[in-house]
Amino acid sequence: MEDVVIRPLEKVQLRNPILVEGLPGVGNVGKLAADYLRDQLPAKPLATIFSKFFPPQVYVNEDGIIRLVSNEISYWRSPKPDGRDLLVLGGDYQGISPEGQYEITERVLDFCAKLGVTEVYTLAGFAQGKVVESPRVLGAATSPARVEVMKRYGVVFSRNDPGGGLIGASGLFLGLGRMFQMEGVCLMGETSGYFVDPRSAEAVLKVLVHAIGIDLDFTALEAKAQEIDRIAHKVQEAEQRSSEGVPSGPSAPRDDLGYIG
């Protein structure tokens, strides 16, 4: 089979579209943000991406129906007369090998380039290894001009972070994007790295909608963020009691948090 199979669901003409990428990763920040954006706009399914570089896995939904793991590209038409349309890339997995990462990214960029994409925003989490009360949004970009623009939206370009660079799809879409003459920005929400983080996703999305000039209702994401805040707070209390010699109730509550999405 082909290494990467992109199955278009319909044929569209888009107006100067912007690609927004958000796949699973640190704190699931990128995926949470991209999925929320897609659902709220809402964006419409445009193409499904299968690949032998994803795990050989199907998901089963609650009705017992299977679905092969995939990535999906959705599109949204701006209602403004002179607006730019959006493409949103989300999915179940990033490529599970370095070669797979390159192959999938290159094929998706090629597909998007043919739809007229010249600009990419990639969304990700940045693990701080400690609880982050109000997450900053760190940035990286393909050009000094983009850096300057993003600073105006509150994005932090830090001399030291991310020190080791970006590993995975969010970096690669920018790095390989340059071969398709695309400019782009990576928006990284600070997160502890311990559990999925809608609070960080919200911070990232707020920068994004500002930068690309769209409106988005954040109510549902805010609710999810507050729910996680509540759980995280309980965990912290439990740990504090535990370190003070007080039994902490159910064991390993932190591990459970990873499944809340």
Add this chain to the structure above:
Amino acid sequence: MEDVVIRPLEKVQLRNPILVEGLPGVGNVGKLAADYLRDQLPAKPLATIFSKFFPPQVYVNEDGIIRLVSNEISYWRSPKPDGRDLLVLGGDYQGISPEGQYEITERVLDFCAKLGVTEVYTLAGFAQGKVVESPRVLGAATSPARVEVMKRYGVVFSRNDPGGGLIGASGLFLGLGRMFQMEGVCLMGETSGYFVDPRSAEAVLKVLVHAIGIDLDFTALEAKAQEIDRIAHKVQEAEQRSSEGVPSGPSAPRDDLGYIG
């Protein structure tokens, strides 16, 4: 060499054939079931599948004759005037890398599609991590209609199982099968996951034969199941004695069970 080599042993015309897949996996349930089905029908060898995604290994039989590890497709002609023929896929291994899983599955599906297959049953085990007295058969399917039909045969579609989806050939044959316009069902026999489980294979097969309308003699499989039940019972007794401070005889009897097939 080609990634996957399918060597046909003869050329056949089949009537609306159904593909049944059962390869090694949890409790070897799928393989036990597919091999038993093939032997009892009996199904006739149709094609041998070699691949560089299998281990570089030959088996040696008791006469000293070697055989390269492979998968095999067998066929069976229904004796009924309006019956549907069967293809049974079994073998020594699933592909040993994610890419290999995709490549082998895709090639086998392509081969079967050319023989007219539009319907697939995949057989597997579902590890419960504890002894299962009378295994239920859990299901997953490609469409709501199939789910409804399988419920009538006693298949359980659980909201929670399998939570993480299906990994490996049994899921992939359904997931990739949709690209070949095939509909399908995965039948998963509950099993402890600790040893090979003919009891679970029997449960799975009984649903299958009911669903596809064939007769099968279960005497030999039942005998095998009772043998394993006997051994498992002894192990449990030994463990109980052991935990009560009574010596348990030969060490590590459970490990030996893995070799009983």
Add this chain to the structure above:
Amino acid sequence: MEDVVIRPLEKVQLRNPILVEGLPGVGNVGKLAADYLRDQLPAKPLATIFSKFFPPQVYVNEDGIIRLVSNEISYWRSPKPDGRDLLVLGGDYQGISPEGQYEITERVLDFCAKLGVTEVYTLAGFAQGKVVESPRVLGAATSPARVEVMKRYGVVFSRNDPGGGLIGASGLFLGLGRMFQMEGVCLMGETSGYFVDPRSAEAVLKVLVHAIGIDLDFTALEAKAQEIDRIAHKVQEAEQRSSEGVPSGPSAPRDDLGYIG
């Protein structure tokens, strides 16, 4: 680059040649035997095999000259008017991935088939996990007729060994060889598996030369075997003293044995 590069050093016409394979493996038995055969005949270099499935490594000889790791095919012309010529395959490594094993074996077989090879002998060690005083030669073959013939040369075809089949080049050359209409035999010398074993290589070679009807001087191999016997004996004594509470002199002498070839 090509996955496997076979560089012929000269163009030859051979008379019904037999391929003898011996690559590094358990106790280095196969490699010791094949290299000794090549040196004693002596066989002449025919082709060098490079591959990206070997490690990215060069060896440096004592004069400081580098050599890329490779396999080599050598040839020997029988002096008898009606004799059969030989091809000997040896080298530094087997393919380091399952795919690599398949690719390299298939390419070498293809090369040999074009030279008229219809018969293969593969040489290997069979680890017994304990010291073996006089190693038996175990066998596996592609046909019952071959099994019968090899039994006459003292080869043991055991119902239980090798239980799990053969993994690696020695099995694969027979398994894939059948796709090239080649018949063959694997000769496995029993060995402890703890160090390189010229005694076992000698046992294997003695069967081989008998089976293919050539003469070979075993003096040098016997000398090497006696040297290893001497060292192994010392190690055993040292271990015995050690287990009796007597200091054993230099530490870990067994580990050093691995480097004696």
Add this chain to the structure above:
Amino acid sequence: MEDVVIRPLEKVQLRNPILVEGLPGVGNVGKLAADYLRDQLPAKPLATIFSKFFPPQVYVNEDGIIRLVSNEISYWRSPKPDGRDLLVLGGDYQGISPEGQYEITERVLDFCAKLGVTEVYTLAGFAQGKVVESPRVLGAATSPARVEVMKRYGVVFSRNDPGGGLIGASGLFLGLGRMFQMEGVCLMGETSGYFVDPRSAEAVLKVLVHAIGIDLDFTALEAKAQEIDRIAHKVQEAEQRSSEGVPSGPSAPRDDLGYIG
């Protein structure tokens, strides 16, 4: 995408150019030397090499601008009327799989062969596992004539080092280079292997410039070497105090040294 993408930045005619390779490895000796050579000459960017055999990673510079990991070929024109030009290969990574090593090396050699390269110097570190006060430069070469020449420049060709051969790009450029009719030398600076070692890089470069007849200012490299010497000295003192029961101040200072480049 192509396995290896070589993007030329300009088109050049070079006079009998020599290729100098220095990529990350033991003590980063090769990379330090090649980068210093490139910066001091200075050599001009000629081509950028991307590959799916590099990690899926971008670096972010202090201005927030991303750059996809790569290797680079730079060129330098000799000012002498009859001088030979140079190509310098450096970069972020070696290929991260054995196959990747072969593929990248083969493609770069092919590119260089077309520019007229017939001679290669590869620069590397040789780990001694202990502090090396004045590092010797060990050698390996493609021919006895080269060995003799390099001995005159003080290169040590040791019967025992490197015993296991050379693994990685520095060996492979020589080994595969022979398939492109290239001759070559590997220069290995002794180094502890514990931290990056400009002192060893300096030793290697001094041999190189002597051998290829160019002048180079070593002031900056010497300064860097002295800085590392100072830190290494402090670590040693700290360890000595520590082993004498004196607290050593900040913990694990040796680990930090790995980041000094």
